[in-house]
Amino acid sequence: MLKLDLHRKSFAGHTVLEDVHLDLKQGERVAIFGPSGVGKTTLLRIIAGLDKRFVGTREAPDEIALMFQNPTLLEWRTTKENLQIFHPASDEQDIQAALSQVGLQDKADHYPRQLSVGQQRRLALARCFLTPTPLVLLDEPFTSLDQSLRQEMLTLTRAFLDKTGSALVLVTHAQDEAEALGAKYYELRNAPQNGVEFAAL
Amino acid sequence: MRRNTGIRIFSLGLFLLFWNGLSVLLGDQQVLPSPLQVFHEMSVLWQQGKLQENLVATAWRVAAAFGLAMLIGGAFGYAMGRSDGLDAWLDPWLIIFLNLPALVLIVLCYLWVGLNEFAAVLAVTLSKVPMTTTIIREGARNSSSALRDLASVYRLSLLTKLRHIVLPELFPHIVSAARTGFSVIWKIVLVVEFLGRPNGIGRQIHTQFSLFDVTGVLAYALSFVICILFIEFAIMQPSEKRVGRWRVDAEA
């Protein structure tokens, strides 16, 4: 499903990632852990197809969902429009269902600035899972949240993943997040002796 | 929204009184006519149909140059803000054009293209494009790369991206380009008309000037200023407010 053979990724001659191999089956979940600046976001952007300047090969589904640490919402569009714009094929009912699932059914016509931090995060989560995709990429989506919100987000994410059956690549700092989502746990070490292998078992 | 409306209106009244007092003090209508004389002249010109005719001619030029400058400057500004390479190539040109006086552009356009409508609109457009480019470029430079990533992964269509991401994100810069653009363009249009058009407010001011008719100059100038203020309050500010609704801070 997802197969990445990354031989080298450098920025301006400075190698960030070397020999990272990923082979993910349908519905498989992995978490990538590593110190700040080791190249986790770089790796995720390559998996997402956003960065094509690397040495190696990538094979990935066309439909991918992505979520960052920041909710990254369209502040000038309402909650409902924030979902519709990214999921043009979904109808009113799908949108309402997704909003209810994250507890935003009464906020359809609010602008992001009128939502609390937690509500904004949940909206970003709904956007990520509204249309089932074979692959979901999450870049530290639970970092810097207070404990109760983090638990809530983890529970919601787990429910979404179980429902859609998507494969997951999660970048995180915390091991318990990987466990909560049922993801296998890998570490990304400093280049050039990265040598990470994520092979499907 | 607009505070102290009473004070503003009162202050405007004071200005008219001041003008009237000065005109009485000078006691010479050739030098400074009273507001009433100017308003009377305006109504005479209106009845003759001259005022409307010239206002429309000028307004058309302003609108054409404004639209073109926003489109061309917007496109260049966005492209330069997004691509460092392009920016390096085009920035020196931008600086040259930014510092070229409008008068030089006007004269050159008339000399090269001829004394026609196209040259007139071209000159005004060219003198405004660099400023629009600079303002929009600043907006494009500050645009969110995370949103672009998201749009790319979700494979949004070009039109969707433009409508829901690029334009709203640039909106404050578009507004400020439109504001400065509008206020600069109508002044340059008057100069263009003054120098080489058979009609328009600028042309009439030229005519009244050669007749030493201060009342005529003021009548045309004032009617144009009234139109500009009307556009400012009836079109610019309300549309700005309408599109800026999302800026409301958490009040739910």
Ligand SMILES: Nc1ncnc2c1ncn2[C@@H]1O[C@H](COP(=O)(O)OP(=O)(O)O)[C@@H](O)[C@H]1O
């Ligand atoms: N666009 C870029 N240009 C140059 N260097 C970059 C760029 N993006 C990331 N880097 C560098 O690559 C390394 C890895 O960054 P990143 O993938 O963001 O780390 P992480 O997400 O693990 O914290 C860092 O040293 C960073 O400075």
Ligand SMILES: [Mg+2]
């Ligand atoms: Mg990162």
